[in-house]
Amino acid sequence: MKDNKSPGVDEIPPKLLLEIVEQISIPLATVFNLSLEEGIVPLEWKEATIIPLFKKGSSNKSENYRPMSLTLVICKLLERLIKDHLVEFLVKNKFIKPSQHGFLKARSCLTNMLCFWKMSQSG
Structure with missing residues (x-):
């Protein structure tokens, strides 16, 4: 708090x-x-x-x-x-997929964008 x-x-x-x-x-x-x-x-x-x-x-x-x-x-x-x-x-209990970024600690729109960018660069 x-x-x-x-x-x-x-x-x-x-x-x-x-x-x-x-x-x-x-x-x-x-x-x-x-x-x-x-x-x-x-x-x-x-x-x-x-x-x-x-x-x-x-x-x-x-x-x-x-x-x-x-x-x-x-x-x-x-x-x-x-x-x-x-x-x-x-x-x-794995109800949230690893690809989920919003509303989780240490994950945000920025981490989502970076993961997407990394995947797009490797493909």
């Missing part, structure tokens, strides 16, 4: 959570496991603060902004844990 991210509706910054991680890790794990076992996400975790994020162009035009949802850091942490375990399972 990066400590410079914006807090969510609860206004608890990630930096604070990182400072008290030893005190909250067991209670958080309990809440996470209960949520996963029951298939229920606390209502508070579904709330978000929507802010406009500037893209490009004139800052006077509303179309040059996109909405950004600031959700709870704790909810984002659970989402990351689920994603990491799911990707690990898919890779380990």
